[in-house]
Amino acid sequence: MELRGVDELMDLLSACRGVRTPGDPVDLHEHSLQTAAMLRRGRPADKELQVAGLVHELGRVLQPGDHPRHADLAAEAVRPLLGDRVFRLVRLHRAAGTGPGAAGPLGEDALSLRQAHDAARVPDLDAGVLDDWRTLLELLAARHSRLGAVD
Incomplete structure (x- = not known):
């Protein structure tokens, strides 16, 4: 699936409400x-890193369940809308937790994403609301569409 617009992305992010992975105290939203x-x-x-954190579990x-390719699926879905860097960060976040799989120019950024991912499981933490991110998502999508497929 390729996301074609911010509204479609926001709908998918909203669909994360109530979806939990086994043992997690918070839902994916x-x-x-x-x-x-x-x-x-x-x-x-680093706005692209922040957005990668927002979309990394899509x-x-x-594809519901504990799919081993969940990071790849999310990355592929957001690439047409948010560009190559967000795509690569989302793909690498899983490997960054297992060692040297996230080496290269984005390795440190992917490790930051993974560390935030690992820490982001606090029940009742006020992390804002999804609509807080709409403007940034629209700006990144507009920037990517102006640049075309080249980031």
């Missing part, structure tokens, strides 16, 4: 908001 909020605090200038909604 809260987990995604917490991940993005942690990255916003830790890396305020593969679990696109």
